[in-house]
Amino acid sequence: MQDTVKEDDILLEVRNISLSFGGVRALENISFDIRKGEVRAIIGPNGAGKSSMLNVINGFYHPQEGEIWFDGKRRHHMKPHQVAKLGIARTFQNIALFKGMSTLDNLMTGRYIKMRANLFSQMVWVGPAQREEVEHRQRVEEIIDFLKIQSIRKTPVGKLPYGMQKRVELGRALAAESKLLLLDEPMAGMNLEEKEDMCRFVLDVNEQFGTTIALIEHDMGVVMDISNRVVVLDYGKKLADGSPDEVRNNEKVIDAYLGVSHD
Amino acid sequence: MFYRESGDFKTSYIQDQQIFPILQDRVFVTVIIAFAFLVVPFLINDYWEKSVLLPVLIWSLAAIGLNILTGYCGQVSLGTGGFMAVGAYASYKFTTAFPELNLFIVVLLSGGVTAMVGILFGLPSLRIKGFYLAVATLASQFFLVWLFNKVPWFYNYSASGQINAPERLIAGIAVTGPNAPPWATYLFCLVFVVVFALVAKNLTRGRFGRSWMAIRDMDIAAEIIGVAPLKAKLSAFSISSFYIGIAGALFFLVYLGAVEPTEAFGIDKSFLVLFMIIIGGLGSILGSFIGAAFMFLMPVLIKNILVNGLGWSPDIVAHLILMIVGGLIMFFLIVEPHGLAQLWRVTKEKLRLWPFPH
Numbered sequence: 001m002q003d004t005v006k007e008d009d010i011l012l013e014v015r016n017i018s019l020s021f022g023g024v025r026a027l028e029n030i031s032f033d034i035r036k037g038e039v040r041a042i043i044g045p046n047g048a049g050k051s052s053m054l055n056v057i058n059g060f061y062h063p064q065e066g067e068i069w070f071d072g073k074r075r076h077h078m079k080p081h082q083v084a085k086l087g088i089a090r091t092f093q094n095i096a097l098f099k100g101m102s103t104l105d106n107l108m109t110g111r112y113i114k115m116r117a118n119l120f121s122q123m124v125w126v127g128p129a130q131r132e133e134v135e136h137r138q139r140v141e142e143i144i145d146f147l148k149i150q151s152i153r154k155t156p157v158g159k160l161p162y163g164m165q166k167r168v169e170l171g172r173a174l175a176a177e178s179k180l181l182l183l184d185e186p187m188a189g190m191n192l193e194e195k196e197d198m199c200r201f202v203l204d205v206n207e208q209f210g211t212t213i214a215l216i217e218h219d220m221g222v223v224m225d226i227s228n229r230v231v232v233l234d235y236g237k238k239l240a241d242g243s244p245d246e247v248r249n250n251e252k253v254i255d256a257y258l259g260v261s262h263d
Numbered sequence: 264m265f266y267r268e269s270g271d272f273k274t275s276y277i278q279d280q281q282i283f284p285i286l287q288d289r290v291f292v293t294v295i296i297a298f299a300f301l302v303v304p305f306l307i308n309d310y311w312e313k314s315v316l317l318p319v320l321i322w323s324l325a326a327i328g329l330n331i332l333t334g335y336c337g338q339v340s341l342g343t344g345g346f347m348a349v350g351a352y353a354s355y356k357f358t359t360a361f362p363e364l365n366l367f368i369v370v371l372l373s374g375g376v377t378a379m380v381g382i383l384f385g386l387p388s389l390r391i392k393g394f395y396l397a398v399a400t401l402a403s404q405f406f407l408v409w410l411f412n413k414v415p416w417f418y419n420y421s422a423s424g425q426i427n428a429p430e431r432l433i434a435g436i437a438v439t440g441p442n443a444p445p446w447a448t449y450l451f452c453l454v455f456v457v458v459f460a461l462v463a464k465n466l467t468r469g470r471f472g473r474s475w476m477a478i479r480d481m482d483i484a485a486e487i488i489g490v491a492p493l494k495a496k497l498s499a500f501s502i503s504s505f506y507i508g509i510a511g512a513l514f515f516l517v518y519l520g521a522v523e524p525t526e527a528f529g530i531d532k533s534f535l536v537l538f539m540i541i542i543g544g545l546g547s548i549l550g551s552f553i554g555a556a557f558m559f560l561m562p563v564l565i566k567n568i569l570v571n572g573l574g575w576s577p578d579i580v581a582h583l584i585l586m587i588v589g590g591l592i593m594f595f596l597i598v599e600p601h602g603l604a605q606l607w608r609v610t611k612e613k614l615r616l617w618p619f620p621h
């Protein structure tokens with residue numbers, strides 16, 4: 001399967017990643033790739049190492065072994081803010097919004113790497129800084145319209161209900177207009193309606209903006225519906241990798257994920 | 264004054280991004296600034312200069328400085344007194360070494376020196392947070408005051424160990440020294456305060472301010488959107504210290520005229536400015552002004568009423584003031600971290616909808 005894919009179709013590839021914390025082996029020799037334009041799901045039981053994998057990809061954790069290739073180049077030791085500049089954005093499993101700010105400001109802050117005005121023009125404001133602010137405000141308003149959050153534009157995010165906060169966090173990640181979007185359980189804790197909305201947004205982002213997406217999700221129904229390929233982790237090891245159908249019918253996955261013994 | 268948003272619709276993002284989006288606020292602030300520049304200089308006398316206007320202006324500048332660091336960037340500092348001392352001593356060294364140097368430039372350079380010292384003492388913030396950072400800045404407070412006491416070069420080897428502001432003129436008018444007229448010292452400070460309050464507002468509503476607030480609210484999320492913690496924290500430390508250094512220079516040059524570091528820039532000053540921003544409002548430029556005015560004037564007012572008016576003993580009143588301040592600090596920290604500025608905002612919100620609250 002790998003062989004049929006052209007090199008430049010792959011956006012991100014992790015090779016033989018091993019990560020441990022003291023005695024805990026969070027990831028053991030994990031390899032997989034993410035193709036340009038696809039929705040890639042990462043699934044596995046609690047503690048499988050899914051979030052750790054995202055933390056490796058965006059530079060929070062530094063694996064003891066393995067390589068990360070992004071956009072055809074080997075990526076060396078990088079800090080998260082450097083990874084952001086490469087074009088990787090993400091959301092967190094536990095909401096990590098800037099709760100002292102409004103929805104609008106959270107999204108504007110999401111465009112930090114896109115903004116250039118230097119200290120002096122910021123101090124003067126009138127001129128380049130203001131022009132830049134207006135220009136980016138327009139892009140942010142497009143995202144606000146896209147996510148249908150116009151009515152909470154000026155609301156401090158701390159006051160929003162949980163589902164809305166998740167949506168704003170997606171908005172903040174979108175604001176960076178990155179190549180790769182990492183979503184850590186974007187639908188966790190949501191009711192059915194909110195989940196459906198979120199699925200729609202994820203698919204629309206993928207289709208309309210062409211953004212490559214890697215997401216972690218526990219809801220198998222959702223995973224089967226929206227992802228092109230699925231990688232399954234269990235206790236830090238890779239169990240399976242393939243299309244949703246292949247993965248669903250994989251016996252190892254059924255055993256591990258559903259916790260039922262197979263006989 | 265009733266606030267009306269009706270008829271004041273914003274038709275562009277520029278209008279929406281104004282410092283004061285509501286028309287009445289804009290008019291109000293313009294009138295105050297015009298009054299401060301055009302009317303007050305003709306009314307001012309020694310008492311108003313020394314007891315009210317200069318200290319409130321200078322403390323406001325220091326409060327804006329600390330608010331940038333603590334209110335916007337979330338880095339607690341107890342080194343404000345020490346950084347003010349750096350500004351004061353830098354201005355002393357500059358103006359004695361280069362007597363011809365324009366005093367505006369002296370003050371700006373002093374801010375620059377303090378900014379660099381601020382970066383140096385801000386370095387620990389990359390490793391430590393919260394309480395531990397506060398303790399580290401406390402150490403810098405004591406170290407700096409100790410330094411200015413111990414090294415004679417800083418006070419030009421004067422026998423008293425004090426520094427004295429020599430007379431300096433701007434456009435032929437004394438701005439420092441005993442002969443400076445009240446309106447001149449006042450205008451000199453006012454220019455700095457108005458210009459740098461505006462600059463602070465511009466910085467905090469743009470990219471820099473958002474990177475500071477991002478670090479304050481959720482540092483890991485700040486990193487994943489591309490904010491380098493090193494850059495954000497150190498820029499907050501340096502800009503904050505720049506403001507505090509200017510405040511220190513003005514405090515020494517035009518307000519006190521003579522300074523002994525332990526007394527003028529002690530730890531009590533660090534706490535005073537911290538209380539100003541807590542009561543005025545963390546993360547608010549307006550709150551810095553309100554807090555500075557409140558913390559400086561409230562004790563004066565209470566003393567005037569109770570000691571001079573009702574004949575209470577000064578000791579009791581001094582304790583009473585401490586208790587009031589302590590109570591207010593607890594109230595604001597627990598109930599309203601955004602301080603008096605927020606209470607004002609909420610009142611405005613209500614007035615705006617009045618008389619139909621729903």
Ligand SMILES: Nc1ncnc2c1ncn2[C@@H]1O[C@H](COP(=O)(O)OP(=O)(O)OP(=O)(O)O)[C@@H](O)[C@H]1O
Pocket residue numbers: 021024025026044045046047048049050051052053093
């Ligand atoms: N910073 C850390 N320090 C120590 N151990 C860690 C750290 N981060 C993760 N781990 C450990 O690594 C393992 C994998 O954790 P991870 O959070 O990646 O799991 P997960 O698949 O995201 O689980 P969940 O579905 O519950 O979110 C766990 O055993 C966890 O305790």
Ligand SMILES: [Mg+2]
Pocket residue numbers: 050051052093
């Ligand atoms: Mg997880």
